[in-house]
Amino acid sequence: MPVVVVTDSSAALQPDLVERYGIRVVPLHVLSGDADFREGIDQVPADLAGVTTSAASQNELAETYAEALDSSGGCGVLAVHISRQLSGTWEAGRQAAQTFDGRVRIIDSQSTGMGLGYPVLEAARAASEGADLETVYRRSVDVASRGHCLIIVDRLDQLRRGGRIGTAAALLGTALAMKPVLHLVDGRLVLKEKTRTTTKAMSKMVDAAVAYAGLDRTAVAVHHMHAPHRAEAVAQQLNERIPQISDLVVTEFSAVIGAHVGVGAVGVVVCPEPVAHGDDGDSSTTLN
Numbered sequence: 001m002p003v004v005v006v007t008d009s010s011a012a013l014q015p016d017l018v019e020r021y022g023i024r025v026v027p028l029h030v031l032s033g034d035a036d037f038r039e040g041i042d043q044v045p046a047d048l049a050g051v052t053t054s055a056a057s058q059n060e061l062a063e064t065y066a067e068a069l070d071s072s073g074g075c076g077v078l079a080v081h082i083s084r085q086l087s088g089t090w091e092a093g094r095q096a097a098q099t100f101d102g103r104v105r106i107i108d109s110q111s112t113g114m115g116l117g118y119p120v121l122e123a124a125r126a127a128s129e130g131a132d133l134e135t136v137y138r139r140s141v142d143v144a145s146r147g148h149c150l151i152i153v154d155r156l157d158q159l160r161r162g163g164r165i166g167t168a169a170a171l172l173g174t175a176l177a178m179k180p181v182l183h184l185v186d187g188r189l190v191l192k193e194k195t196r197t198t199t200k201a202m203s204k205m206v207d208a209a210v211a212y213a214g215l216d217r218t219a220v221a222v223h224h225m226h227a228p229h230r231a232e233a234v235a236q237q238l239n240e241r242i243p244q245i246s247d248l249v250v251t252e253f254s255a256v257i258g259a260h261v262g263v264g265a266v267g268v269v270v271c272p273e274p275v276a277h278g279d280d281g282d283s284s285t286t287l288n
Contacts, residue, residue, distance in 0.1 A: 003127040003136045004068035006079040008056055008089050009039040011117040012223070012254045021124035024068050026061055028082075028089065028256040029054035039255050048259040055088035062096035065104045076133035077104040080120045080140055082112045083187030105137050109144045110187035112257055114221035114249065114269040119144035139274075147271040148212040149184040150192065151223075152201040154264035156180070159189065181205050202266065206234060209268045210241045216272040219247040223267040225258040230266045238268070246273060 006024040007013070018025060027038035032051045037044045045051065061079070068077045079097065084090040090108045097104040109116040123140035131139070153159065179201040183192040192208065195201045213220070220238055224231035228250075235250045253261060261267070 002072065002130060003075050003123075003133050004072040004077050005120060005124045005127055005136070006061075006064055006068050006077055007116065007120045008081050008087075010082040010087070010089075010112045010254045010256055011120055012113055012251055012257075013117050013120065014249070014251070017121060017124075021121070021128060022071070023120060023124055024064050026056045026064050026089075028056055028087065028254070030255050030259060037255075044255040048255060051259050053256045053259050055092055058092040058096045061089070061093045062099065065093075065096055065100060069100060069103055074103070076136075078107065078123050078127070078133065078136050078140060079104060080107045080109055080116065080123060080144070082116055083110045083184065084108050085110075085187040086112055086189070103133075105133060107137070107140055107144060108187065109147075111144070111147055111149050111184055111269070113149065113223045113253060113267060114219075114251075115144075115147045115149040115184065115271070117221070118147055118219055118269070118271045142274055143271060146274070147269060148209070149267065149269050150205045150208055151182045151189075151261065151265060151267035152179065152198065152205055153182070153261050154198070155262055159260055159262075181208070183208070198264075202230065202234060205266070205268055206237045206241070209238060209270045212270040213242045213244075213272060215244060217244045217246045218242055219271045219273060220245055221248075221269040221271075222250045223253045223257075223265075223269070224250070225253050225261055225265040226263045227266055230264070234266055234268065 008026045009028050027040050030037040030044050079093050081090045093106050097106050119140040122143040123136050126136045126139045179195050179198050180191050181193040181201050181204050193204050222231045222235045231250050
């Protein structure tokens, strides 16, 4: 049996890919009043204003890891999760994995959305080819290290309240009607550039994505929160300006991420592809 790959619902993977590769997806939680909605399982409220979110618990992760390990026939489990700077899920997973004697390995993707999804898919492809746990781990880490995630939001209030961005950056976003371009650095959401309009912010985000892509074959994802027209416009520009797009997907943010970025947010994930796969590689810079 192949290695089984586990992730969490913030990856926003397409259901057909989850099914094709047998990926196990642990739900994150949306909390509204006394109600606890498991993303991807329960019907999450359409209006996310005022809701809070919660990581997957250690027990939830341990149960999923145990089921995945059993399905692997003992070959092992690779769990790739949302950045530890954005959620407590990775830490809960690390604690849960300690009971499996090295047969469950954990990666902090230092990202979310398809910044998480691409290393998950790389791991799943490697597993489907019969790679052992160490090789699956290395290939996933390699792809995670290549990803770049950019985002623009209409307002920074929700990110500030949720602790996903510093107070100083949040104040900058309201000063003089600034529209900042944000990006993930070492898993943390920080300011990349400030602009005065949403149009300029989107243009700067596209420019940065094109620069990150370079001339290599590149997978690109455009995420949005109830802003399909903005997302399609960004996707069209990226498709025209990145010559070697190998995959382009446009999809909504997961509800858990959407609760923090707010309506109107648009994000881009750019992930240049590795030239070739190999079993050699230094995992000293691994993301866990």
